[in-house]
Amino acid sequence: MLWVDKYRPKTLDHVMVHPDIAHNLKQLVTEQDCPHLLFYGPSGSGKKTLVMALLRQMFGPGAEKVKVENRTWKVDAGSRSIDIELTTLSSAIHIELSPSDAGFQDRYVVQEVIKEMAKNRPIDTKGKKGFKVLVLNDVDKLSREAQHSLRRTMEKYSSYCRLILCCNSSSRVTEAIRSRCLNVRINAPSEEQIVEVLEFIGKKEGLQLPPGFAARIAEKSNRNLRRAILSFETCRVQQYPFTNKQTIPPMDWEEYISEIAADILNEQSPKRLFQVRGKLYELLINCIPPEIILKRLLHELLRKLDAELKHEVCHWAAYYEHRMRLGQKAIFHIEAFVAKFMSIYKSFLIATFG
Amino acid sequence: MGKRNCVLILSSEDEDCSNVRSSSSTRSYTKTKSKSTSTSSRGRKRPRASASRSNLSKLHEIDLFGDDFNEVFTGSKVSAGAHRRCADDLWIDKYKPLSLEELAVHKKKVEEVKTWFEERLKPLKGIYTNNVLIVSGQAGVGKSAAIHVIASHLGAVVCGWNTPTPVIWQEHLYNSGTGMKYTSKLDEFESFVERVRKYGLLLTSHTWESKPSSILLIDDLPLTNGKYAFGRLKDCLHLLVNSTQIPTAILFTDYGNADSADYNARCLDELKLSLESSGACKVAFNPITVNTMKKILHRICQMELCDVTAEDVDLIAKSSGGDIRHAITSLQFFCLKPNLGHSLAPSTCYPGALKDESDKPVISDDGYSLHFGRDETLSLFHALGKFLHNKRETGVATEYDHDGFLMRERLSRLPLKMDVPEKILCQAHVQPGPVADFLHENVLDFLNDEAIDDASTLSSYLGDADILLAKHRGMLSSYNEAESVLLSAAASIAVRGVLFGNSQPLSSRWHAIRRPKLWQVEKASLYKNEVDRLRIPACKRFSSYHMSIVTTEYMPMLKLLGNRGCGGGFHDPSQESLLNLEIEDFDFDKMDLDEQSRETSDDDIEDW
Structure with a gap:
């Protein structure tokens, strides 16, 4: 088992990163x-961990007996019926799906x-009708229509089931849903907290951590605890007696994006744009989400950019990201951003260096 | 009124003529009547008339279609008696080329065909093993006309296979009581070919002028349905190619790319290839150029004494798409039209009046009059080429001044040297989505190396198009008017964006148009998604992650953890399978890329 799963806190009492929130939830x-x-x-801030711990708190260890299944739903949509296939994770008392x-x-x-779920309600030991919990991931990626229908079902079936929604950004969840839920913001863990967790894991595994090593991993992890633990484990596999000079293995796709950024900064021409497109395709083939590509690319570009351009470039990145959400083919918009950047950067270079 | 009657007569007689023509495969026959009334300068055709008559009798021998023959014969008598009527004959027949010079086909091609026949008609035969010539070309480029003219030039007789009238099954059932036997056209054709191979053409019996040489012309091949019938036809033609002693020309009509989905058209292509591979010679006729066409139309105008303006001729020539037969018919119709409009007017039409009226409809229709002219279809690649090459007039840029508003210089563009983009889209019959994809894939090749600004405007426009198209997604079932407007708007934005964005078009040079890599990328990422999905539950079953987390965080780390297994000393079979998957997956990626780089597809349009 990966360390990420092995050392995931099982109960609300053992939560290390957001103890206050855990305490409140328990109450x-x-x-x-x-x-x-x-x-x-x-x-990587611990949403899912909290949810699982909460379920355990509510229903006891039974919540951990989960099975993964690919289910097909037959949906009657007016004139025709559609088959929808989804992977679900379910136990006796909850279902989780995206x-x-x-x-x-x-x-x-x-x-x-x-x-x-409403059709077969569980009955608890006291003969009272209980409720099930539906965990929905990535609610912010739901379409507007789906969010509307979610709102209606939430009201209609609120006595049968509880919804636990998870998402990265509440801004893309409609106001109506937000107001019907108790909103819990989970911050990204601070670097100190990450260090604390890593040291805890190190102790459990019986590893010698050189001073500052955990801090370096934490710094590299971009305040993402999952990532930190994963790369900690990779380091362990690559070279055990840890040394302070040991490199923390970077993500391959991030390397690739910084390569792209370097390409963009080196030359601004349609031909180069075409090459960049090829590399972007490579990332997309590997299922890296386009939003993340764009974000990372912006990040890489900003690092090497003159301060006076930063504002404009950020503006355009936001502009094209929005359009990407509206549109369907992400590559069109990422490429448009790259082209825009090239155009801005080139005129900047001409203006400053002639 | 007189004129109108005349028209009526013409139509009825037309029927006669067409009867005659359909039953006699040699068109030269119809020509004889028309020619006798036209200019006397064409004395040459008298021998031809007799030739064709003898030809007819030969046909009798060949086809054993007694009824048809009788019909033809009586028909010929009637028309021979009534010369006058043929003054109003169709112009295509009236102005059929009579000499090599009059042919609209390119001289080199004519020469090629001529030398081929000359060589084979020389007394010492038997040197050539292949006696079959395949002539291919679009409809109406003058394939059969060329053969006939060349034959008459060489003094040879053209014999053909009479296409029998098809018998419909119901009809056969109705007739079956009378004892007629049903034979399929393919059977008939086969037996015809068999006879030709074995005995050659039986010419001698009825000719009174001894014609030593003859040419066999197979104009229309029987239609075949299904693989079996097609195979038979192929075998039969193959035999013909291998063993015929008579110079034979087989005419193939090419259909445009737009029709390539048609099964029969594809069959013909295959047939052509197989014939070529078995040793037949091939000549392809190109569509007739606008200039040649104009020359011919002008000549006809002069002879008909109708005064059509040069622009009109120009328009007709351009709109006919290289089809001379169509062009001549359009011209005739065009010259006729004013009279039809004024049926009460006196029968005489003098050129002046004709011109005045004929001007109107042409101009009123915003530049291109579509009273005549074929509905032109463009292939997808042709249309894309137009957009990508972005040809513009080189004239002055002050074109827009009369519109009443001035544009900033960076926004103004030279006028386009093509039809309205929307019209081209319409002609190409393409879906807006693929158009945007194709443009996106290829447009960067057509940009100036310095023009990164252009690239950025242009890709923004493509993005706009994508946003409009995305609205449509998932609503395929509920098609309605508004959505189709949305779609056309998206296509229009994509195309015009590309045209506008490319402000400094390159001088045109050759570019292969690639098929959008995006499609492959989408497919590949879907596949990868599936693979990963299968892989994850095997590895861990505690909680589900969204794919993005899996791909961005787990996968890279798992790759690094690789052969050491997950975590400290943890080993299980699923780990092994995971590794195997990894390797397969890697291969898949590589293979996929190779495939993509190899793919510069001009030809595999059928694939998608």
């Missing part, structure tokens, strides 16, 4: 009925799943 669950919840925060994987058919999924 919430023990004292009264739980409302719908919306967890949001950057990736409806946004269904693409534009996501709205059917949400409704269908909730209806099905």
